[in-house]
Every structure is written in C-alpha cells, then in structure tokens.
Amino acid sequence: MRLNEQSAREALPAGPDRLAAVLFGKSMRAILALLFGRPDRRFYTREIARAAGITPSSLQRDLAALAGAGVLTRTEDGRQVYYQANPACPVFDELRGLAVKTFGVADVLRRLLARHASRVRLALVYGSVAKGAADAASDVDVLWVGDLRPSELVLQLAAAERRLARKISVIAYSTEEFADRLANDHHFLTTILKGPVIWLIGNREAFDEFVLSKTRKPRTRKAAQRRAARKGRGRAPAGER
Amino acid sequence: MLAYNAAHALALAALRAAGYRPSSAGHRKMIFQVLAETTDAPAALWLALDKYHDRRNAAEYEGAPPATAAEAEDLVKLAGDLDRLVRKRIGQPRRDGRARR
Numbered sequence: 001m002r003l004n005e006q007s008a009r010e011a012l013p014a015g016p017d018r019l020a021a022v023l024f025g026k027s028m029r030a031i032l033a034l035l036f037g038r039p040d041r042r043f044y045t046r047e048i049a050r051a052a053g054i055t056p057s058s059l060q061r062d063l064a065a066l067a068g069a070g071v072l073t074r075t076e077d078g079r080q081v082y083y084q085a086n087p088a089c090p091v092f093d094e095l096r097g098l099a100v101k102t103f104g105v106a107d108v109l110r111r112l113l114a115r116h117a118s119r120v121r122l123a124l125v126y127g128s129v130a131k132g133a134a135d136a137a138s139d140v141d142v143l144w145v146g147d148l149r150p151s152e153l154v155l156q157l158a159a160a161e162r163r164l165a166r167k168i169s170v171i172a173y174s175t176e177e178f179a180d181r182l183a184n185d186h187h188f189l190t191t192i193l194k195g196p197v198i199w200l201i202g203n204r205e206a207f208d209e210f211v212l213s214k215t216r217k218p219r220t221r222k223a224a225q226r227r228a229a230r231k232g233r234g235r236a237p238a239g240e241r
Numbered sequence: 242m243l244a245y246n247a248a249h250a251l252a253l254a255a256l257r258a259a260g261y262r263p264s265s266a267g268h269r270k271m272i273f274q275v276l277a278e279t280t281d282a283p284a285a286l287w288l289a290l291d292k293y294h295d296r297r298n299a300a301e302y303e304g305a306p307p308a309t310a311a312e313a314e315d316l317v318k319l320a321g322d323l324d325r326l327v328r329k330r331i332g333q334p335r336r337d338g339r340a341r342r
Contacts, residue, residue, distance in 0.1 A: 149315040151289035158288055169299060170292070174311040188306040 020103035027054055027062045029103040035072060035085045036099035038165045039092075040136040042075065042084035051163050071095065097132065105129055105140055106198050108160050109168075112153065113144070113201055120146035121175055122207060123200040126192040129166075139169040143192065144201070145178040179214035242308065244316040245297050248273075248290055248323055255279040255327045270294050280326040289319055 030052030049056040067074040073086045127141035128134040150170045157168050252272045259279040276287040299305035
C-alpha cells in the first residue's frame with residue numbers, strides 16, 4: 001500500500017530543474033550547461049569553475065571523464081588546457097537540447113525569476129537560443145509579462161550573463177499591454193509565439209488560458225451590443241454590424 | 242525613446258563636467274559605462290542604462306519592437322535618478338588628478 005503511494009508520487013512529471021538534478025551531479029551540470037550552451041567556444045578549467053561558482057579541483061574528475069568519453073574535446077595550448085563541446089559526439093544535439101532546456105539557460109533564468117514569481121505572469125526564451133540555432137554572437141532573448149521592471153534585475157542578469165557566457169536581452173510587457181498587443185495581432189508577438197519557445201514561468205496552457213481570459217472582454221461587449229440590438233429591434237432593425 | 246535620449250544627454254553632461262569629451266560621435270555605449278566615474282552612479286543604475294542602450298540598438302537596428310510602455314516607465318525613472326546624480330556632481334568642484342571617493 002505504501003509502496004503504491006510512493007510510486008504514484010514518483011510517476012508525477014518532474015519539473016525541468018529536478019529532471020536535471022536526477023540525471024547529473026552538480027559539477028556535471030555546470031560543465032554541460034556552460035560548454036553546451038556555448039559549443040562554439042573552448043573554455044579552460046578555471047573559467048568553467050568561475051562561471052559555475054565551484055572549485056576547479058571538483059571539476060577535474062568530470063572533465064576527464066567527459067573528455068575520455070568523447071563528449072568534450074581536450075586541447076592543450078601552451079600550459080593551458082581547454083575543453084570544448086565535441087560536435088562529433090553522437091549525442092551532441094541531445095546534450096545541447098538538455099543543457100539549454102533543463103540545467104543551462106532555462107535553469108539559470110528560472111532561478112532568477114523565481115524570486116519574483118508573484119510579479120511575473122509569463123516568461124519565456126525565444127529566438128535563436130530557443131530554436132537551437134544560437135551562434136557565438138547570439139543573445140539569450142527573454143520576454144516577460146508582469147510588473148517586474150527590467151532595471152530591478154540588472155545585477156542578477158549580469159551574473160547570469162557571466163555564468164552562461166552569453167548576453168541576455170530582455171523585453172518586458174505589463175499584463176495590460178501584452179494582452180492589448182495580442183488582441184491586435186502584434187506582429188512581433190505572434191511571430192515569437194508561433195516559433196519554438198522555452199517557457200520559464202507559465203506554459204503553453206497557462207498562456208492559452210491567459211489569452212482566453214483577456215479575449216473574453218470584447219466578446220461580452222459584442223454580446224452586450226447584440227442584446228442592445230435585440231432590445232431596440234423595433235426602432236432600428238438595420239445597420240447593425 | 243525620449244527617456245533614452247534624456248538619459249543619454251545627462252550622461253554626456255556628466256562626462257563633460259568631469260572634464261572629458263567623447264573623442265568622436267558613436268560613443269553612446271561608453272558614455273553609460275563610465276557613469277560610475279563621472280557621477281556616483283551605483284552599478285545597478287549604470288548597468289540598467291547600459292542594458293537599455295542595447296535595447297535601444299536592438300529596436301533601432303535589429304528589428305526588435307520599440308520600447309514597451311513598461312520599459313519606457315522604467316527608463317523614465319532611471320533617467321530621473323541619473324538627473325539627481327548629475328546635478329549633485331556638477332554642483333561639486335571638479336576632481337583633480339587624485340580622485341576623491
């Protein structure tokens with residue numbers, strides 16, 4: 001009986017951050033997050049350690065194992081040893097996807113926004129990083145909806161940029177403006193939402209719900225117009241759009 | 242955009258008041274990055290202005306949408322903070338070689 005309860009609890013879908021913790025240890029996550037977030041670049045050990053906020057010595061074992069398995073390439077340049085994500089690794093694309101969606105970009109940004117969760121209704125990553133088409137110069141494009149002002153997060157964003165070795169670009173909407181732009185089929189937003197996105201706060205269902213709750217207003221107004229038209233039919237039968 | 246221009250003009254005024262001038266046009270980004278020197282702007286302020294500078298460029302040159310109402314409001318507040326700092330600094334005697342902190 002107890003066993004059943006437990007297995008039922010375990011069967012619940014885990015959040016993306018928990019998924020990563022289950023699959024990889026802390027230093028492994030840090031290495032993969034940085035190196036597969038920037039597969040175009042090579043990093044030396046201290047650089048990885050600094051970005052991850054852990055000591056270089058605790059990275060050594062995982063780095064050696066990953067290089068030994070061909071997940072990373074190891075090159076020596078003078079006295080410096082560099083590691084880089086290995087595009088020839090048979091699971092390169094899968095690891096890059098995992099790194100970006102779970103413990104890499106998405107995780108760093110989720111943690112950052114989680115502290116302000118009550119003031120952010122929706123948050124997502126769009127653009128090249130979400131598409132998996134990011135190159136060396138690509139920013140992480142973030143959009144959020146709510147009362148959180150971008151200037152409140154600059155220090156944390158700067159830390160996240162160091163951690164990810166990528167610049168982060170933010171576009172912030174208030175709930176009202178976002179709803180208004182959506183209602184008017186704002187080109188920028190409709191393009192983003194058609195393409196692949198990584199949800200940081202909320203998800204596709206929450207978004208659809210949000211859209212429904214916001215589009216209900218004009219509907220009731222129309223209904224009110226119809227009702228008014230029905231009432232006044234005797235006087236003005238035609239001319240109703 | 243208006244708020245961005247105000248912030249830029251203020252940052253430039255601070256630069257001139259500190260005895261510097263941009264060596265040529267096109268040093269918009271630098272003007273914000275030296276605010277910690279030319280005013281006593283805390284990192285959170287000049288970093289935020291620096292971010293909005295990038296945001297302005299993305300909107301101007303890279304097809305990003307223009308500033309949202311929320312962003313404009315945020316930037317107006319930042320420009321106000323900068324205005325106070327610049328006025329404070331301009332009221333003080335110019336720094337000589339030895340920087341006082």
